[in-house]
Amino acid sequence: MPLAAASLAFLAAYAVLVLTPHQDVASAVLLGVWLLFAVDYGVRWRLSGQGPRFARTHWLDTLVVLLPLLRPLRVVKLYEAVLRRHGRPRLPLHGRVITYAGVSVALLGFAGALAVYQQERGAPGAGMRTFGDAVWWTCATLTTVGYGDIAPVTPLGRLIAVGMMACGLALLGAVTGSFSSWLIQVFSREDDQQDGERPPG
Structure with missing residues (x-):
């Protein structure tokens, strides 16, 4: 805590x-x-x-x-600690993965936007003139959209961009995999229920 x-x-x-x-x-x-x-x-x-x-x-x-910049990720551990302290049951695995990924994206996105804006503001040829531009660029990078309208031009800014891309791909893959697993479980339960309701042949 x-x-x-x-x-x-x-x-x-x-x-x-x-x-x-x-x-x-x-x-x-x-x-x-x-x-x-x-x-x-x-x-x-x-x-x-x-x-x-x-x-x-x-x-x-x-x-x-x-x-x-990874220090805010310590906040993710606070979720489990609060649940244990109040005696609440833990979420299923896919729920925890989606929750952790969502909190991680928000924290890393904000920290990454601050870091890249700190490097890019005032740099020659930089298109990232305001913090709003940095937030927009961060959203496009983490979601792997990559519009290309704003891009870092400084060496450290590009290094931060590489880290943001890697985090975006990892978190997106974790959420997609967990959501797919949840759908498979739901469909499996529905099939089992339908099989149980069918009269014996």
Whole structure:
């Protein structure tokens, strides 16, 4: 729960850093959140006794420490924690995948739009002049539509674009696969019910 709150604080501070002139306070919050994640990661590494294998078994936590833009994904874990705390049953697998994918798309999309706008604004030849342009580009990229009306021109902006494309393809594939699995289950149950209602031949 504290790390999920810190993830939201990171996202809010990053938005302030990019979109407003209050950069000193935002930078201090970003540094504090990074230190919190680094200390938490180091302590759990030490207590696990796994050595280097800890980085592989806790790959999301490793990426969160190394890549700041992935920190908001810690909020996804908050969903399961809230359900367990209130004693509510977990959703079926396909429901959890769709929920996680939806939250991940929203968080990554917002963070990615901020990151690419930070790199592209004011760059020579850049067509991304406002944050609204960045949001539009992010939506087109994550959904793999790719209209091409706006494209990053800076090297770091294009690197962010590659990451957004990969995330969009992965999340779209996860949602499509889960939805197809759910439809198959529904049709299978209907067929079983129809077979049970038929009189014996």
